[in-house]
Amino acid sequence: MEKFEINILGCGSALPTTKHNLSSQVVSFRDKLHMIDCGEGSQLQFRKLKLNFNRLTNIFISHLHGDHCFGLPGFISTLGLLGRTSDLHIFAQPDAEKVFRPLLDYFCKGLAYSVIFHSFDPFKHQLIYEDRGLQVFTIPLKHRVPTAGFLFVEKPKALHINRESCDFFQVPISQYGNIKAGNDFITSNGEVIPNHRLTNKPQTPRRYAYCSDTAYEEKIVPIIQGVDLLYHEATFLHSDLVRAKETFHSSSIEAASIAKKAEVGQLILGHFSARYPNEKVLLEEAQSVFPNTILSSETKSFVL
Amino acid sequence: MEKFEINILGCGSALPTTKHNLSSQVVSFRDKLHMIDCGEGSQLQFRKLKLNFNRLTNIFISHLHGDHCFGLPGFISTLGLLGRTSDLHIFAQPDAEKVFRPLLDYFCKGLAYSVIFHSFDPFKHQLIYEDRGLQVFTIPLKHRVPTAGFLFVEKPKALHINRESCDFFQVPISQYGNIKAGNDFITSNGEVIPNHRLTNKPQTPRRYAYCSDTAYEEKIVPIIQGVDLLYHEATFLHSDLVRAKETFHSSSIEAASIAKKAEVGQLILGHFSARYPNEKVLLEEAQSVFPNTILSSETKSFVL
Numbered sequence: 001m002e003k004f005e006i007n008i009l010g011c012g013s014a015l016p017t018t019k020h021n022l023s024s025q026v027v028s029f030r031d032k033l034h035m036i037d038c039g040e041g042s043q044l045q046f047r048k049l050k051l052n053f054n055r056l057t058n059i060f061i062s063h064l065h066g067d068h069c070f071g072l073p074g075f076i077s078t079l080g081l082l083g084r085t086s087d088l089h090i091f092a093q094p095d096a097e098k099v100f101r102p103l104l105d106y107f108c109k110g111l112a113y114s115v116i117f118h119s120f121d122p123f124k125h126q127l128i129y130e131d132r133g134l135q136v137f138t139i140p141l142k143h144r145v146p147t148a149g150f151l152f153v154e155k156p157k158a159l160h161i162n163r164e165s166c167d168f169f170q171v172p173i174s175q176y177g178n179i180k181a182g183n184d185f186i187t188s189n190g191e192v193i194p195n196h197r198l199t200n201k202p203q204t205p206r207r208y209a210y211c212s213d214t215a216y217e218e219k220i221v222p223i224i225q226g227v228d229l230l231y232h233e234a235t236f237l238h239s240d241l242v243r244a245k246e247t248f249h250s251s252s253i254e255a256a257s258i259a260k261k262a263e264v265g266q267l268i269l270g271h272f273s274a275r276y277p278n279e280k281v282l283l284e285e286a287q288s289v290f291p292n293t294i295l296s297s298e299t300k301s302f303v304l
Numbered sequence: 305m306e307k308f309e310i311n312i313l314g315c316g317s318a319l320p321t322t323k324h325n326l327s328s329q330v331v332s333f334r335d336k337l338h339m340i341d342c343g344e345g346s347q348l349q350f351r352k353l354k355l356n357f358n359r360l361t362n363i364f365i366s367h368l369h370g371d372h373c374f375g376l377p378g379f380i381s382t383l384g385l386l387g388r389t390s391d392l393h394i395f396a397q398p399d400a401e402k403v404f405r406p407l408l409d410y411f412c413k414g415l416a417y418s419v420i421f422h423s424f425d426p427f428k429h430q431l432i433y434e435d436r437g438l439q440v441f442t443i444p445l446k447h448r449v450p451t452a453g454f455l456f457v458e459k460p461k462a463l464h465i466n467r468e469s470c471d472f473f474q475v476p477i478s479q480y481g482n483i484k485a486g487n488d489f490i491t492s493n494g495e496v497i498p499n500h501r502l503t504n505k506p507q508t509p510r511r512y513a514y515c516s517d518t519a520y521e522e523k524i525v526p527i528i529q530g531v532d533l534l535y536h537e538a539t540f541l542h543s544d545l546v547r548a549k550e551t552f553h554s555s556s557i558e559a560a561s562i563a564k565k566a567e568v569g570q571l572i573l574g575h576f577s578a579r580y581p582n583e584k585v586l587l588e589e590a591q592s593v594f595p596n597t598i599l600s601s602e603t604k605s606f607v608l
């Protein structure tokens with residue numbers, strides 16, 4: 001099975017601490033790395049995890065709060081120093097280019113590669129990136145500023161030929177393309193062999209959803225329905241719900257409720273506030289609603 | 305003796321590594337903290353060293369290369385989250401405000417404190433900051449972009465009264481002010497008691513010089529003559545002098561030659577390139593020219 005892995009570079013909120021770095025993750029799919037958010041210090045975390053800078057293709061920025069994007073100028077500058085020549089694509093809201101381009105023009109003159117901004121509408125659920133094996137969709141979230149989460153979807157694979165069965169019905173190899181495309185087979189004496197007898201179903205496409213920062217937002221449930229893995233922010237304990245609502249963040253109970261409604265495979269909590277010295281309390285609270293919940297932590301990785 | 309201490313937050317060059325953070329130091333003098341340079345990750349180093357964010361008054365930026373100032377937006381944002389209300393002063397070249405103000409306007413709206421930029425001419429040696437006990441002067445350096453080092457000078461203190469001697473010559477306490485100001489004393493029978501017999505000299509004012517980034521530049525010698533402590537960049541070994549010259553950096557031999565010519569008390573090497581896995585080679589090279597040389601390292605502090 002092809003690699004589909006999530007590496008947590010930072011899962012703290014607002015203030016970096018000795019325990020948690022600022023928001024950043026890397027989705028490793030096939031030969032490419034896709035970064036989600038890039039808080040200050042992300043380049044160092046990337047290095048600590050021994051991720052390959054050359055494999056990084058895209059950076060997706062959820063929203064324009066400093067703790068999710070202040071690592072960009074340093075990261076871009078470092079890629080230049082490391083000799084990068086291939087384009088770097090940044091997917092973000094239109095303002096991102098407006099605020100960062102002047103800084104890059106001043107500090108990163110003469111880069112041997114291009115930084116290409118692709119802007120998206122954070123209020124729409126839409127496809128914003130696609131390659132041979134992967135699609136990335138936005139997930140409109142509910143925060144103090146326009147914010148979008150990201151849904152990473154593996155593209156469906158072709159059906160697998162059941163060799164034994166095809167041999168039995170004497171399917172010529174020239175017909176394998178048709179069979180893989182889902183067609184039935186008609187034998188020389190006119191008998192129709194239904195496709196499902198000639199093929200094995202491919203593995204169900206894997207899906208990962210990143211939802212941070214956001215208040216409780218049921219509208220995302222249909223978008224993330226049944227994903228294998230959901231990273232959902234849980235900045236506060238439910239006892240601090242008033243503060244969560246004020247700041248458009250979620251409690252861990254709320255994160256777990258979304259996971260339950262969306263019937264996801266597993267929930268990872270993140271975007272931890274420094275006010276809780278031990279996140280176990282957040283975990284226990286969430287598990288009371290959605291048992292298959294775990295805590296994110298720096299340098300942890302999750303394989304789908 | 306009043307506290308005069310240098311804390312190294314980062315002494316790496318260009319690329320942050322797991323070993324070295326990007327350029328940043330804190331000069332602690334009396335009740336105030338003065339930061340020099342603010343590379344990415346400086347706020348976290350500041351926190352790790354348990355320095356008091358409230359005591360930070362000024363940030364001095366030597367030059368506008370990312371590894372010396374990309375930590376500013378995050379630092380400023382964090383001070384806001386920590387509830388700062390007192391002004392923060394940033395001393396830098398005029399371009400600094402031009403490039404960072406738009407970013408602060410976008411990301412740090414509604415700060416409860418003011419960020420005040422004070423611009424200086426990096427080509428001039430001049431006083432740029434002064435308070436009750438300290439003066440800070442620029443040191444014009446020689447780099448690819450306009451760059452200034454900083455000279456921190458303790459203000460001279462008043463003479464100390466020699467109580468025993470004053471009692472012997474029956475100097476009335478009302479005259480102590482005059483004596484402290486350096487005047488002689490005339491006894492009731494007209495005898496002149498020279499000031500030096502009535503006073504003890506105060507401790508010589510302490511001085512610290514920060515010179516990074518810079519090529520070998522003898523013009524700085526008179527400015528830093530006899531400082532107690534000199535931090536001088538030593539990005540390269542002398543065998544890589546060609547590369548040092550190309551990039552307007554110094555070799556450790558060059559750093560040591562400056563220290564020797566300026567007859568400084570002690571030399572600290574810094575701004576280490578990631579190309580040398582062990583900086584001991586830089587140290588040994590420098591010590592062959594100027595024996596009282598040490599290596600800087602993160603979280604090290606130097607008391608003057």
